[in-house]
Amino acid sequence: MAEEDRSPEDEFQELLRQLLGGSGASMEGFDPEQLSRLTGMNIDPAMLQQMMRQMQGAFAASDGGISWDAAERQALHIANQEDRGVTAGQRADLDQAFSLASLWLSEATAISDLASAPRAITRGDWVTHTLPVWQELAGPVATSMADAMTSALSEQAPEDMQSMIQGAGRLMRMVGGSLFAAQLGKVVGDLSKEVVSGGDVGIPLMPDGEAAILPQNFAAFGEGLDIPEDQLALYVATRELAHARLFRHARWLRLHVISQITDFARGVHVDTDALEELASRFDPSQPEELRRAIESGELLPQRSEAQTAALTRLENLLATIEGWVDVVTEDALSRLPSTARISEVVRRRRAVGGPAERALGSLVGLELRPRRMREAAAMWRAVTDAVGTAARDALWDYPDLMPGAEDIDDPASLVARLESRARGEEPARDEMDDALERLLAGEDPDPTGSDNGDTDHPDDHRPV
Template identity: 30%
Template sequence: MSAPAVPTVDWDLAVAAAVRLAPRPPSLDRAEAAAVVAELRDAAGRAQAHVREHTGLVAPAGDGAVLVVDRPSWIRANADAFAAVLDPLVLRLASRRKGPGASPAALAVGGALTGAEAGGLLALLSAKVLGQYEVFAPAASGGRLLLVAPNVVAVERELDVDPSDFRLWVCLHEETHRVQFAVAPWLRDHLREQLEVFIDATELDAAAALRRLWAVLRAVVSAVRGTPGASLVEAVQSDAQRAALARVTAVMSLLEGHADVVMDDVGPQVVPSVAQIRERFQRRRESTSLQDSAVRRLLGLEAKMRQYREGAVFVRGVLDAVGMEGFNRVWESPETLPRPEEIADPAAWVARVHAA
């Protein structure tokens, strides 16, 4: 059967719901808001030079815009990105599977029902993200780095840290992500291919798979309300899917671990209060509310944070063995990415990649 030409989620509804449900941002008058935006842009520019000098990675000139956004703008950008990656994947599944629920009409009804749920999740996340590189942004957007100004202000006030130092510290981490994808332009397609492998290995028909996908989303929303439900791991059905998920997790561990290492290595040189910022930020991360803990367990974020720490250990291990130039071979091709088992064994990656 041909792929249905309808979206699997009503993204317009999702955006409208998310904008309406997003928490109120911190209070700023017009002049304060303009000053925050200006300083974040300046910090992003300074971070580019610091990351380039430390890593030796040179992103192509003009590669990727840096945008300072509010929560509604972040919501719209992420809805576009989710649509760009999720709709083709679910429609790909529908084209390969058969079942009464795989019809365009059934998928359209499902989109209307799930738009509000997707909006609830976007609203929740819109108040938590400090910055992000748009890995799966629509092609027309190109690679963009988003800095969410109200969230940066909210956290720096909560931590009671120096605003200028905190803003540069955040930008060091996010700029590292921008550079990673700029020097390895194949990386985005590699991640998308792993998601396609995951979908192709799905053992359900399209209707059942779509129901499972959005049952998990409903579980996320219920957890936000304080009633934990199913876990996202229930979407993993087969050995092929687990292998694809392990490869994606290894890449994400590498990316986050590398960004943390760069931030921690550069920070003491250019951020005077970095020790205070790191200590208070880490304490905040560990003292999550019961509601946040439920969501983190549901989404597998507890395991993900552990894997990110392992990613930093991997990066440190490789740097100790072969230095920065040797580590940067990781950005050459999919074959030089760490395999899942190598994240915990950097010496194995060094032996495999540098043996040649």
Template identity: 35%
Template sequence: MPEDQPEPREPNPMEEFLRQFGITPGADGTFDMNQLLGPLQQAMAQFSRQMAAAGAGGDGLNWTFIKDIARKAVAAAGPDPSPAASETVAIRDIVGLADLWLDQQMAFGRTTAPAATWSRAEWVEHTMGTWEQLAGSVSSSLAAAIGALMHRGAEQAPEAAGMTAMFEPMMRMAATGMLSAQVGQGIAQLATDVLSGSDLGFPLTDKPVTALLPTNIARFADGLDVPMADVRLYLALREAARQRLFAHVPWLGPQMLALIEHYARDLTIDGDAFEDAMEAQLSGGLTPERLEEFGQQMAGRLFRPALTAEQQEVLGRLETLVAIVEGWVDDVVAQTTANLLPSADALLETVRRRRASAGPSEVALKTLLNLELRPRRVRDAANLWAAVRSAKGIEERDAVWAHPDLVPTGADLDDPLGFAEHGHVAHTEIDDLDAQLAQLIAEERGREEGQPGTDG
């Protein structure tokens, strides 16, 4: 190469991004800001129109875009027919029978809402508000990651620092769109796996409703040597019991959601994975379709895997609470079906195996919130509730739910007979985390004031 010719430069991601809009640097790699003002404004307007048409934009997660992604992903996962009228009637009859049986085995009365039969898409619609509450706080972590990326970009390419600042709103919109797509796909993955409205062990609807998903139940039952009617009835018993509990224990649902929200608030974005994703987007063209594609590719990789000590504590509390809820459901349904449903024991073991495996729901929760929810001690919790019931009866067993200080802790699960005899000794001191959770619950109840209440 002749000495008077400069060494060829490697184009940086910002240059590649600008080339999409016909903006190229001079021979020395610099940009004339005065000449580029018009093209820059046109480029930003073009991308903003694309994202607005897709329903995405702003610094926070865009839930119109998320729901659209979730609905498309659900449709792509296979047939999802709306339940026929005859099927809806059949499910209501099954839930009615389940309620009749449960009346004899628990202290909590029936919920007021009629039983529901949902397609996967309808599950997405009915639970979207709760996911917005739980995942909305992730946007603060996203904003911090975007700021760090922009700062690094300005340091690495100082000649383009002015344009980097001008394009920051577009970058924020692109990053938000990518994470929104990831969240939408996580919700869709849950929709293809859950069997009922509260199958995950915590409430996802504003008001208690016993809802079953026939399409997913049919897949669950495939290969089981159990009549479909028995499978539906058993799952209806579990869901109806859970919904009665949430309806009649007003602190329980809000506390579970407050724990998840507290956990999600401290999520951090993996800066390296995030930067790799953004560079790939910049060099390949920004469109809503590519944001969706990158959201799928980056699922499970954007959140920093390490958790803080406080997140570990919150996760431990949440896992224990879910285990206590599911263990109570196990005991209630086992007693309910003891002389009425011969296949109940086999179905309980199937539910336990499903719960213990790292299935689609666990993967989806990790995609959504980096949440690995593994309530390992459900069997211990079921034994504890059985011990309380045997020692004191159904009314006393269910009276334990009257206040959060009365419910068993992880330590109580190690001594079910001791808990059955003495109960849980509540701590008199409240720590900072408890105070924050109490505030979240109070705020949640405040938002519900003026709205029709639930039964109980």
């Protein structure tokens, strides 16, 4: 059949034969631009050819899980394109900023310094260090996307391809997962060109106890602000160290944040009706529609009530963390003239988000922006003024001490409890205290004998 006479179905069938040929199949003659058109992803053909070779090898040995190698290669490919590395001058300037920031920060918080020295890193380094967390966060959505793509493809494929698709169900699921992984890699790669520091996104992406700044992105961040660069570097370094110190001190906090995000992500399911409707009219020569659907979040259905509630809890948690970081940073830099101006720039930047952050929200249905950060910062300011830094920071010692959403709404009540505790007064007992006392005494924690499912089990309050 002449090349110009081949239909889209013929092209896709031939592509599948090459792709599903296993590790023994030859990649000679494989056209990576063909898959780029079919998937709607703007991926470098040479990069895609290498990715497909790896996929073929993985198909032969994989247990059916999603291979994230494509995500890492795509992210590093984008991050390293314009990565100019770290010069000796940049490293020296940031080392000086980190040193002074650590000294001033120790005056503003009782939480101890990091065990490892903070660093200046490249965009590629940031991708390598943070990608394992991105994979953990996106894994549930990737699985849902892979399953939905397999189902939709099976229903929309021509009759003469059904036997091949049915016989390659596991492999097709891997194709769908790998395509999602590659799309995630593109988003993370783009994000590596926007973030200024390790804690810039607001979640614990860096390994525990590590702090870092990306000099190339920091230079772009300071353009047009009319703020002395050394003051800007000191602010960013202080905020980064505060974020890293908090997560190193409250070791339970990292798991607490990640588990809340993954719990939300497990509830995300691809809108199969929208995917099938898109597949029914999809033209491989016009990939823009598929690209827009992926980037806009069109394939992710409206949030359920449970997901909305989960997102609200997560936003409160992130706001509580970022509000503390905000207050501690401002206190540490009280002698810095431009602190207030830089703080406002950072708040607005976090509120707006960048293109890559918005793309990530569309991809996994989650916006990682603490919408209540100002209210949370006001709470931490009230606590600091009332009981001091040591009592304030002690709230991070255990998960059941950490302020909740109700404390953000009513800081006065939290302050009253802390002041009462500082005077040595016993807090008012509640039903949980009475039930726990009876349980420890070997008595029935519910003297009424009722079992309505509302009584908390002590394990429900164990540290995360």
